[in-house]
Amino acid sequence: MSCETETVEVLREAGHKLTPQRLMILSALRHAEGHYTATEIYDQVRAEYPYVDISTVYRTLGVLKEMRLVSETNMGTGDTTYEWVREHRRHHHLICRDCDTVASLDHQYLEDLGAEILAESGFKPDIDHFAIFGLCATCQERSRTA
Amino acid sequence: MSCETETVEVLREAGHKLTPQRLMILSALRHAEGHYTATEIYDQVRAEYPYVDISTVYRTLGVLKEMRLVSETNMGTGDTTYEWVREHRRHHHLICRDCDTVASLDHQYLEDLGAEILAESGFKPDIDHFAIFGLCATCQERSRTA
DNA sequence: CCTCTACCTGCAACTGGTTGCAATTACATT
DNA sequence: AATGTAATTGCAACCAGTTGCAGGTAGAGG
Known part of the structure; x- marks a missing residue:
């Protein structure tokens, strides 16, 4: 303890x-x-x-x-x-909605977004751990050729 | 119909x-x-x-x-x-975790973030409708002086 | 060390959301 | 228009998470 x-x-x-x-x-x-x-x-x-x-x-x-x-x-x-x-x-995740693969996202991207929002609106976002959904490169390719 | x-x-x-x-x-x-x-x-x-x-x-x-x-x-x-x-x-929301006030966030901030992520990792995020939690200006003030 | 009280716990009942299954139905094919 | 089949439906049972409440406990103050 x-x-x-x-x-x-x-x-x-x-x-x-x-x-x-x-x-x-x-x-x-x-x-x-x-x-x-x-x-x-x-x-x-x-x-x-x-x-x-x-x-x-x-x-x-x-x-x-x-x-x-x-x-x-x-x-x-x-x-x-x-x-x-x-x-x-600190880290965040990119999650593919097709194949469910999870990739990491550098904290810097969101750190910058948070700083921008704070500067322009006064709102201070909790940027602790985001999960962002979307399509990974492989699944984009697959849906293009399907 | x-x-x-x-x-x-x-x-x-x-x-x-x-x-x-x-x-x-x-x-x-x-x-x-x-x-x-x-x-x-x-x-x-x-x-x-x-x-x-x-x-x-x-x-x-x-x-x-x-x-x-x-x-x-x-x-x-x-x-x-x-x-x-x-x-x-398109629009997004900034939600205060203390007073529950909801403010709008211009789509541009997240559009840019999405474009950056796509360019650097190939992952294409679904940036449809985000809810970002944090502290509004008023509640930040209140917790500073408390 | 004892008292007091606001906070916390366990319970049970409940709400939001999901899933397996048998019966049904949209719609492509003929 | 009749047929076949895979997708969809309603049901019921289930899982995740929340809430009201009565009793219990941490810890402040005496």
Whole structure:
């Protein structure tokens, strides 16, 4: 739990209580790489403490999302995925709507878009983790020749 | 139905059958302005033909989405909204995660982003109708002084 | 250490959306 | 106009996610 101290402080300062359930959910997300569904997190926490409820998982993810400690993304697979936001290592996804291939998109493109929007409208977008749907090069080719 | 002829032809050429249910769903979307939830479309169709099933509405919205005749957008209100895509009149939304205010975003910003991505990666994004979450100017101010 | 209260939890009921299946229907072919 | 078949429909059962509520707990203050 040692490396969690900072996060715990951030949450407490925002007026949130640190319950054992929350600490377990937090820990599951922080020590994992990549995206997880709510159910995956639920299962992992339940292995340690079998009485958690799935609604507690969703509610905790909700407060973490509101504080922008985790990102919530619809990857087009049916259920929503959550990921711990690391300042370095920001990334986005290009998802082909035909073949479902997922490619990465450099953060810079969206960083620039966010800066433009902020400068011109005053609105500050959360550019944490985007999923952009479209057609990959291969599928464009295929539909041209079909 | 006269003004629908072109759309009907597009669908038939893609191998889809034109059932009365689909024609009613199509007509409801085409003659409406703005975003609608699946339930709103369902209710409207049901007024004319009470035996449609909600799953038929979702499935039809699915094929229309796949053909990019309608856009599907999560506006953060819980349920997904659908809108007939009109080439002119493209627009996007900036939604404040604190006060839920919705502002419009000019299509140009995203058009440019889409062109950049296509040029550099070959992936062609569907830039039909984005909802970008963040903090409006007022709420940024409020959280600074809080 | 005890008290108090606002926040949090688990439960159960609910809403939005999806899926497998048997029966039906659009429409291409003859 | 009759036939064949693949797509589509309605139904029912299901999965993902949300919400109201009564009881429980973190943690601030005394």
